[in-house]
Structure formats: structure tokens, C-alpha cells
Amino acid sequence: MSDKIQLPRPVPGQRLATCVMVLGTSSGAGKSWVTTALCAWYRAQGYKVAPFKAQNMSNNARVVATPDGQWGEIGTAQYLQALAAGCTPDVRMNPLLLKPEADTRSQVVLFGQVSKELTAMPWRGRSQHVWPQIAQALDELRAENEVVVIEGAGSPAEINLHASDVVNMRVARHCQAHCLLVADIDRGGAFAHLYGTWALLPEDEQRLIRGFVLNKFRGDASLLAPAPQMLEEKTGVPTVACIPMQFGHGLPEEDGVFDDRGSAGAGQAVHTTVAILAYPRLSNLDEFQPLLQVPGLRVVWARSPAQLAAVDWVILPGSKATAADLAWMRAQGLDAAVVAHANAGGRVLGICGGLQMLGEALIDPHGVDGNAAGLGLLPLVTLFEQDKLVQPTALVLPELQAPWQALGGAAVRGYEIHHGQTRLRADMQAGSDAKARELLPGMLWQGGNPAVLGTYLHGLFENAAVIHALFGRSAPSLEQVFERLVQGVEQWFEGSN
Known part of the structure; x- marks a missing residue:
């Protein structure tokens, strides 16, 4: 096992899995990709690992078996995270999948199957109906594994949705997750995004944020000082990783179309x-x-x-x-x-x-x-x-x-x-x-x-x-992609606490 990385590890004899949750300051911050990398890293340390995302909104879906022997859908991100974790993809890993059909309408898939009842229900009315099943799915995965790596959705500080939240801090509170908050520094304003997100959370939820992650950084990381230290002084939360821009990492984009900057053919003669x-x-x-x-x-x-x-x-x-x-x-x-x-x-x-x-x-x-x-x-x-x-x-x-x-x-x-x-x-x-x-x-x-x-x-x-x-x-095969992610975590999170 790697001793360089100070990410949380299971406690021997612990009945339920240790939960690590990857939150983002926005969509596109890199939650899915970081979650996949952590799944691969924990697997490489010899732990039994599973991914989890309570609710995913995406038209990217994969086919998996359901408990009743049928076939159902989960988000592609959770499917790939399960492969990175070395486990069989399971509908419990993404119990609720929303598939947008128009700007104001989505098809609702619960445990792999289309739910006409939930599809017809107002957005805010769904949470009380689905939360017990979401919590049960997470608890079952916690009982069967040593680590569950959880992905959030959007931002946990979307205060208009906080009361009906079933995917971010309600999940974190339920399992007392060790939460990492990821910001896309390539967009600019990353430190404001991190601080603002943390500041909008109630105090009990702020305490669950254990580390900030700067993602998609281009340049000399030493130039970031003294901002990480100043951010920690204001929040008590350390910046635990700075991840370089990763063109060509080999995983699909979760929230949008990809461009060709990471293409193996970039800069080559095009055939x-x-x-x-x-x-x-x-x-x-x-x-x-x-x-x-x-x-x-x-x-x-x-x-x-x-x-x-x-x-x-x-x-x-x-x-x-x-x-x-x-x-x-x-x-x-x-x-x-x-x-x-x-x-x-x-x-x-x-x-x-x-x-x-x-x-x-x-x-x-x-x-x-x-x-x-x-x-x-x-x-x-x-x-x-x-x-x-x-x-x-x-x-x-x-x-x-x-x-x-x-x-x-x-x-x-x-x-x-x-x-x-x-x-x-x-x-x-x-x-x-x-x-x-x-x-x-x-x-x-x-x-x-x-x-x-x-x-x-x-x-x-x-x-x-x-x-x-x-x-x-x-x-490259997916296993080769996962191996590179493991190597990346070793480099990016070294010295985290």
C-alpha cells in the first residue's frame, strides 16, 4: 500500500465502509473524473471499493443487471467508476437517473427502470419519495464494501435546492463522508468558488469539507501561493491536491461534448x-x-x-x-x-x-x-x-x-x-x-x-x-487508463491530510 497518500482509509473491524465524497463548485469541475481516479486508487491499495451517486442527470447511460434479474440503466460515469473500482456495476450505485428530454422535462429512472410516477411528479416533490430508497442503497453498499467513493452533483451550495437535496450534503451527512471540494481553476475564480461554496453551507456541513482540490491547472503550481494558505486560514480547510490539466486522460466527459485537444492525433497528420x-x-x-x-x-x-x-x-x-x-x-x-x-x-x-x-x-x-x-x-x-x-x-x-x-x-x-x-x-x-x-x-x-x-x-x-x-x-484499454489515474493520485494527493 502507498504510505505517501493521506486520504482516509478504512478502520480495521469497522462495520460500515469509509465514505469519501467528491463535491464540486459547479458542474464540469471534474467530479466524475476525480471520483473515478479515487476508485482506481483505493482498488490499487487492496480495498473492496464501490462508487455511488444518488442522482445523476445525464443522457449517457449504460446497461446493468437489476436485482430482479432484468436489465436497467445507470449513468455512464458510475458504470466506469465501478470498473475502475474493480466491481460489477450495480443499479444501487446510481439509484436515480434523470434523462433530459427537454429544458423542463426529464425521464426519471429509478433503480434502472423508468418510473412514470416519478417522471410526472414535480421536481421538488420527488425527494421525500426517493430519499429512503437512496439511503438504503448507500447503506447496502457501505455494508458490502470497505470504501465507498461518492460523487455529488452540480454544487452543494445551490441554496435554492438545499431543502430538497438528495444528492449532495444530505448524502454526506447520512454517512458522515470525508468530503473533497473540487474547483475548475482553468475557468478562473477558483479560490472564490471554493470559499463561497464553503461559506454558504451550514456549520455542520462545513465541518464535513476536509479538503479543497484545484483541478485543470496549467502552469507553475508554486505561483498559487499564498492563496491556498490564506484560504485555509479563512476556512480551516487545506488544499490537498492541485491536478494539472489532463488532456487525453482517456475517460469521456460527463457533462458535455469533448474537443480534440486531448486527441492522440492532435498535432499529427490527419488521415x-x-x-x-x-x-x-x-x-x-x-x-x-x-x-x-x-x-x-x-x-x-x-x-x-x-x-x-x-x-x-x-x-x-x-x-x-x-x-x-x-x-x-x-x-x-x-x-x-x-x-x-x-x-x-x-x-x-x-x-x-x-x-x-x-x-x-x-x-x-x-x-x-x-x-x-x-x-x-x-x-x-x-x-x-x-x-x-x-x-x-x-x-x-x-x-x-x-x-x-x-x-x-x-x-x-x-x-x-x-x-x-x-x-x-x-x-x-x-x-x-x-x-x-x-x-x-x-x-x-x-x-x-x-x-x-x-x-x-x-x-x-x-x-x-x-x-x-x-x-x-x-x-488504450480502460485498464491502462485506470493505471494512469492511480499514478496521478499518487502524485497529486501526496502529502494530503
């Missing part, structure tokens, strides 16, 4: 440019993180037709509001740009909601998503059903026509999360000389224009065989 459409309700964007690790590959998040002008691929990712995002594409002129790209021989890949957009029509008899005409690049019709299909998927890709032929025969694993059921309509191919093919029923289609491919499989690029087949390169 392939991939444009991913960044519509307002895109989902599961984390599955594209491996593309950043491919040397010489450039990723562009496209919001205008001009950004598709000189790209090799266009990817239509998943969407939590397919019809609305399709309307947004049309308003930007991206629909015509995608069709023009395909007609010029450029590759087009649609995944889940993106696949549905490539078809002829979206039909929504139950008011799940909305009705819309598709882009017409695949002769498909999607019917939205009330119940969501959530399941892991493993398959062997069949023979594909060029330019996707390199994928033929690849064994891949991924997952499905969708309300829509999509079918090939033979009558819609009547006027086509080269007809589309349903390669795997309900799962994979290649267009009459073979450059167009659509699938319901999320996680395609997370398969090393796919990356190698398409680009002749490899990307």
Missing part, C-alpha cells in the same frame, strides 16, 4: 476526419471517446453544414428526443448536408436515434417521442413503443459491402437502449436499383447506397477489433 452531429439532445456521446485515442483521427462536433464540407465520415449519434433533434437538424440545414455527403460517397453511420433519423418515417402513437419524416437514406420505418428496450448485446457482424467490409466477421459487444422498433419496408425500395439490406433483423442495416450504415448497437467503437479493422490502429 480521417469524423464529424459527429451535436444535436441538442444527443445521448451516449461517451461511446465515441475511443475515437479520440486513434492516432491521426480528427473528431469534429458538427452543428452547421459548413463543418461537414471536408469530412470523411458523418455519424448521427443517439438522441433522447429523436423527432425534436431531427427538426433541429432541418432548421440548421444539416439534413441536406448529410444526404449530400452520402450521395458523394462519404460514409454515414447512424446509431440508435441516429439510425431512426436515417429512415423514412418516425411514427409515435403513444406520445413517446414525436412523429417525423426521416432523411430517407434507408427504407426504414420506426414505431415508438411505450416500453423501453434495455439490454446488453453481443453479436458477430455479418459480411458488409464496401466501404464497411473490414467489419465483417468482427465479434462485438455493446448495449441497446431505445423505445423505437425499426423495420425494413420492402415497398419503399420499389424505385431503387440497389436495395438496402437488413443484415441483422432489428439491429443492422446497410443502404442501397452502401456507404450508409445504421445500427441499434451502442458501444461499437469500444471494441478493439472494430477500431483496428477500421483504422489499423489501437486505443
